[in-house]
Amino acid sequence: MTAILDPEGVRALDARLERAGLLDLAMEDAGRAVADEAGRRAPAGPVLLLAGGGANGGDAFVVARHLLTLGRDVRVLALPSTHPLTRLNRRRWHAVGGHTRPLTPAALARQAGGAALVVDGLLGTGFRPPLRPALAGVVAALNAARSRGAPVLAIDLPSGLDATQATVPEANGAESSVQADVTVTFAGLKAALLFGDAAARSGEVVLAPLRVPPAWVADVQVAEQPGDLDLAPLLPQRTAAAHKGMAGRVWVVGGHPGTTGAPALAGLGALRAGAGLVTLHSAAEVPLVTPELMAQRHPDLAAFLRDTPAARRPDAVAMGMGLGPDAAALALEVLGWAVPTVLDADALQPELAGRGHAACLWTPHPGEAARLLGTSAAGITRDPLAAARALQDRLGGVVVLKGGPSVVARAGELSVSRGGHPGMASAGMGDTLSGVLAALLGQGLGAWDAARLGVRLHARAGERAAVRFGYGLGATDVAHELGGAWADLRGT
Ligand SMILES: NC(=O)C1=CN([C@@H]2O[C@H](COP(=O)(O)OP(=O)(O)OC[C@H]3O[C@@H](n4cnc5c(N)ncnc54)[C@H](OP(=O)(O)O)[C@@H]3O)[C@@H](O)[C@H]2O)[C@@H](O)CC1
Numbered sequence: 413m414t415a416i417l418d419p420e421g422v423r424a425l426d427a428r429l430e431r432a433g434l435l436d437l438a439m440e441d442a443g444r445a446v447a448d449e450a451g452r453r454a455p456a457g458p459v460l461l462l463a464g465g466g467a468n469g470g471d472a473f474v475v476a477r478h479l480l481t482l483g484r485d486v487r488v489l490a491l492p493s494t495h496p497l498t499r500l501n502r503r504r505w506h507a508v509g510g511h512t513r514p515l516t517p518a519a520l521a522r523q524a525g526g527a528a529l530v531v532d533g534l535l536g537t538g539f540r541p542p543l544r545p546a547l548a549g550v551v552a553a554l555n556a557a558r559s560r561g562a563p564v565l566a567i568d569l570p571s572g573l574d575a576t577q578a579t580v581p582e583a584n585g586a587e588s589s590v591q592a593d594v595t596v597t598f599a600g601l602k603a604a605l606l607f608g609d610a611a612a613r614s615g616e617v618v619l620a621p622l623r624v625p626p627a628w629v630a631d632v633q634v635a636e637q638p639g640d641l642d643l644a645p646l647l648p649q650r651t652a653a654a655h656k657g658m659a660g661r662v663w664v665v666g667g668h669p670g671t672t673g674a675p676a677l678a679g680l681g682a683l684r685a686g687a688g689l690v691t692l693h694s695a696a697e698v699p700l701v702t703p704e705l706m707a708q709r710h711p712d713l714a715a716f717l718r719d720t721p722a723a724r725r726p727d728a729v730a731m732g733m734g735l736g737p738d739a740a741a742l743a744l745e746v747l748g749w750a751v752p753t754v755l756d757a758d759a760l761q762p763e764l765a766g767r768g769h770a771a772c773l774w775t776p777h778p779g780e781a782a783r784l785l786g787t788s789a790a791g792i793t794r795d796p797l798a799a800a801r802a803l804q805d806r807l808g809g810v811v812v813l814k815g816g817p818s819v820v821a822r823a824g825e826l827s828v829s830r831g832g833h834p835g836m837a838s839a840g841m842g843d844t845l846s847g848v849l850a851a852l853l854g855q856g857l858g859a860w861d862a863a864r865l866g867v868r869l870h871a872r873a874g875e876r877a878a879v880r881f882g883y884g885l886g887a888t889d890v891a892h893e894l895g896g897a898w899a900d901l902r903g904t
C-alpha cells in the first residue's frame with residue numbers, strides 16, 4: 413500500500429519527526445536516496461545541484477555531500493536560506509570540501525552546459541503558487557538547459573508544482589514549473605505526481621521510503637494507492653462445486669433507442685468478470701454481442717422494475733448505460749431495493765443526491781461529476797481527490813471518479829488506482845467497467861472492495877489490450893482481456 417500525502421500531512425510528519433529528534437535523519441535518508449538515484453541515472457560526469465531556501469534545498473545539500481564523497485564532480489548553486497536544517501547541511505557540505513555559488517539564471521545556464529545531470533532542489537511541498545518572478549527566471553533557465561540536453565532529476569516534486577493540484581499553476585505567461593525526467597519523492601506520493609498535466613511534468617516517479625514506522629505515514633495520508641499484492645486477496649474464489657447461481661445474477665438496466673451498445677458492453681464486462689448469469693433489461697432492442705447474455709426488452713421498463721417482487725431481484729445491478737431521459741426515476745426505483753447497484757452514465761443525476769446506500773457505487777467521469785456537483789469538468793480534474801470526496805459527500809455510498817488514474821471514495825477514505833492506458837480514453841470503456849463492478853458486487857464483494865479491485869482489473873485489462881491495439885483499443889477488447897488481468901493479479 414502506498415500513501416498519498418498532501419503538504420499538511422508532510423508538515424504533520426515533519427512535526428512528529430522533529431519531536432522524536434529524527435528530522436535531521438529523515439533529511440539524510442531523503443538526500444541519500446536521491447544521491448543513489450542520481451548515480452544510477454548519471455554514472456559519470458558533473459552533477460549540478462540547485463538548492464532553494466527551504467528543506468527541499470536542504471535535501472540538495474545532502475545529495476551534494478553524498479555524491480562528493482563518492483568522488484563525483486559536484487557543483488552547487490543555492491539561494492540564501494534561514495531554514496535551520498538547510499543551513500546545517502550547507503555547513504556539512506562545506507566541511508567535506510564543497511563550494512556553493514549564488515543561484516542566478518545566468519550561473520545556471522553556464523554550469524548546466526556540461527552537466528550529466530541537474531538536480532532540482534528549489535521548491536518542494538512548501539511551495540505556494542504563484543511562483544515569484546525571481547524564481548520564474550531560474551525555472552525558465554533550467555527548462556532551457558534541459559531542452560539543450562541536460563537531464564533533470566527533481567527532489568520530491570518538480571519546482572513550481574502545487575503538490576495537491578493536477579494542473580500546472582499559472583504564472584503571468586512566464587515559465588512556472590520545472591519539467592523533470594525523474595522525480596524522487598519521499599514517504600508517499602503527492603497528487604501532482606499522479607494526475608493530469610502536473611504528472612506529465614514529473615517524468616518517472618521513484619518513491620523513496622523514509623525509515624519511520626509505517627503508521628506515522630499512514631496516520632497523515634490523504635489517500636492510499638493499493639498495489640496488486642494488496643488487491644489479489646479480494647479476487648473471488650470458486651470451489652469446484654460452484655454453480656452459476658452462486659457466481660452472481662447480474663442485471664444490466666440500460667439502453668434506449670439510439671444508445672443500445674452501452675448495456676451490451678456492460679453485459680460483456682460483467683460476464684468476463686465472472687458473473688454467473690447476466691440479463692440485459694432495456695426499453696430497446698440491444699445488439700447481441702455474445703449469446704451468453706440474456707436480453708429482455710420491456711416496452712415499459714419502469715413498470716417492469718416496479719412490479720419485480722423482492723424474491724426475483726438480482727444479486728447486483730448495473731444501470732444507467734444509454735438509459736435515456738427517465739434514468740433518474742428508474743434509478744430511484746432500483747435504489748429502493750437496497751440491492752448492490754452500480755449507477756453510471758444517465759443514472760448519474762443531481763436529484764439522486766443523498767440516495768446512495770452502503771452497497772451502491774456511483775461511477776462518474778469528470779463531465780458527469782461536474783453535472784452532479786454543479787461545477788465544470790476542469791474544476792473536477794484540477795483536484796480529483798477533493799472532487800471524489802465532495803461527490804461521496806453529496807451522493808453517499810462509494811464513488812469511483814473515473815480517469816487515468818481513477819479515485820475511489822467512501823466516507824472518510826480515498827483510494828487511487830494504478831495503471832491503465834491512454835488508449836482507454838474511448839467510447840464504451842466506462843460501460844465495460846460498470847459491468848465489471850456489478851459482477852464483483854454479485855460475487856459478494858462490498859462496494860469499496862469491488863470498486864478498488866474492479867478499477868484495477870479494468871486498467872490491467874486495458875494495458876494488456878493496448879499491447880495489441882495501442883490507441884485503437886476498444887471496450888470489447890478490454891473486456892476480453894479481463895481473464896488475463898485476473899490471472900496477472902492472482903499471480904502477484
Ligand atoms: N517528511 C517529509 O516528507 C520530508 C520532506 N523533506 C523535504 O522537505 C520539503 C518541504 O520543505 P519546506 O516545507 O521547507 O518547503 P520547500 O518545499 O523547501 O519550500 C519552501 C521554500 O520555498 C519558498 N517559496 C514558497 N512559495 C514560494 C513562491 N510562491 N515563490 C518562490 N518561492 C517560494 C520559500 O520561501 P520563503 O517563503 O520562506 O521566502 C522557502 O524557501 C519536501 O518537499 C522535501 O523535499 C525532507 O527533508 C525529509 C522529510
Ligand SMILES: Nc1ncnc2c1ncn2[C@@H]1O[C@H](COP(=O)(O)OP(=O)(O)O)[C@@H](O)[C@H]1O
Pocket residue numbers: 776777814815816817818831832833834835836837838839840841842843844845870
Ligand atoms: N488516459 C487514461 N488512462 C487510464 N485509464 C483511462 C484513461 N482514460 C480513460 N480511462 C478509463 O477508461 C474509462 C472511461 O470511462 P468513460 O469516460 O465513462 O467512458 P464511456 O462513457 O465512453 O463508457 C474509465 O474507466 C477510465 O478510468
